Amino acid sequence: MKKFGVVAIVGSPNAGKSTLLNNLVGVKISIVSPKVQTTRSTMKGICVKGDSQIVFMDTPGIFRPQKKLEKTIVKHAWSGAHNADVILLIIDSTKGITENDEMIIKSISKEEVPCYVALNKVDKIKKDKLFNMAEKLAEFNVFKEIFMISAQTGERVDVLTDILFDSMPEGEWQFSEDEMTDAPMKFIAQEFTREQIFLLLDKELPYNMAVETDKWEVDENGKTIIYQTIYVIKDSQKAIVLGKGGSMIKKIGMNSRKNIQKLLDGPVHLQLFIKIKENWVEIPDLCL
Ligand SMILES: Nc1nc2c(ncn2[C@@H]2O[C@H](COP(=O)(O)OP(=O)(O)OP(=O)(O)O)[C@@H](O)[C@H]2O)c(=O)[nH]1
Numbered sequence: 001m002k003k004f005g006v007v008a009i010v011g012s013p014n015a016g017k018s019t020l021l022n023n024l025v026g027v028k029i030s031i032v033s034p035k036v037q038t039t040r041s042t043m044k045g046i047c048v049k050g051d052s053q054i055v056f057m058d059t060p061g062i063f064r065p066q067k068k069l070e071k072t073i074v075k076h077a078w079s080g081a082h083n084a085d086v087i088l089l090i091i092d093s094t095k096g097i098t099e100n101d102e103m104i105i106k107s108i109s110k111e112e113v114p115c116y117v118a119l120n121k122v123d124k125i126k127k128d129k130l131f132n133m134a135e136k137l138a139e140f141n142v143f144k145e146i147f148m149i150s151a152q153t154g155e156r157v158d159v160l161t162d163i164l165f166d167s168m169p170e171g172e173w174q175f176s177e178d179e180m181t182d183a184p185m186k187f188i189a190q191e192f193t194r195e196q197i198f199l200l201l202d203k204e205l206p207y208n209m210a211v212e213t214d215k216w217e218v219d220e221n222g223k224t225i226i227y228q229t230i231y232v233i234k235d236s237q238k239a240i241v242l243g244k245g246g247s248m249i250k251k252i253g254m255n256s257r258k259n260i261q262k263l264l265d266g267p268v269h270l271q272l273f274i275k276i277k278e279n280w281v282e283i284p285d286l287c288l
């Protein structure tokens with residue numbers, strides 16, 4: 001009998017949700033950075049084991065939103081959780097169980113689906129601290145199981161997936177066996193460029209930027225030609241994205257192109273443009 005289910009990966013910003021999704025799928029599809037609020041919308045990763053298929057949903061970090069874009073981001077995260085058969089909470093064990101984590105635990109305890117929790121980044125923390133945290137988590141009486149994993153190294157991720165695959169409800173698969181996501185390549189490619197903005201630009205700057213793929217074509221030699229626009233809010237930001245003599249935009253483009261090439265497994269030409277659009281945060285297609 002076939003099994004199928006959706007697992008929402010939720011948690012505080014920067015907990016390692018996207019890193020885990022990439023590890024589960026085995027291919028980089030979701031962007032990762034040391035900054036909070038890297039993920040702005042949900043990203044599905046599809047995995048198969050035996051008769052079971054799981055759609056893992058990487059969601060944006062949940063926090064108390066202040067600004068308009070933040071409210072949209074958090075709304076997306078919760079809509080991911082509401083549509084799931086199972087909720088998997090990821091906690092950054094190096095930070096301990098924070099107030100924000102507790103706020104999330106209270107909210108997910110109201111959802112009528114099984115909840116699991118994983119203490120992540122165990123490669124960076126002493127075992128005794130982990131056991132204290134696990135005890136604290138058990139006291140909430142919310143979780144069916146508490147895992148200790150490293151999404152980065154893959155340590156004990158198989159323990160978690162074995163249990164999740166077993167716990168899926170019976171049902172027809174909704175994707176073919178070789179599909180890894182339903183996200184269009186166009187979208188993942190623009191996310192890869194946004195990732196470089198997060199990795200290469202300082203502090204608040206990346207939060208004021210969005211990326212959109214304008215054109216995507218394959219030439220006669222099989223090379224994929226991609227045109228993308230980076231939207232910024234003001235002139236001074238445009239200058240920073242350009243960098244001295246265009247050095248920054250060149251670096252962003254080069255790194256992003258490498259990741260897109262890996263994903264497509266073929267040659268890519270990536271052309272980046274910058275546009276000032278004060279109100280891009282108001283445009284749903286751009287802010288997500
Ligand atoms: N040492 C270590 N670092 C990790 C691990 N998992 C994630 N990280 C790092 O933690 C940072 C955040 O990872 P992300 O996967 O982007 O976190 P996220 O939960 O998706 O963050 P948002 O999208 O902002 O909510 C990155 O610098 C990752 O490299 C881990 O298991 N061990």
Ligand SMILES: [Mg+2]
Nearest residue numbers: 017018038039
């Ligand atoms: Mg993320």
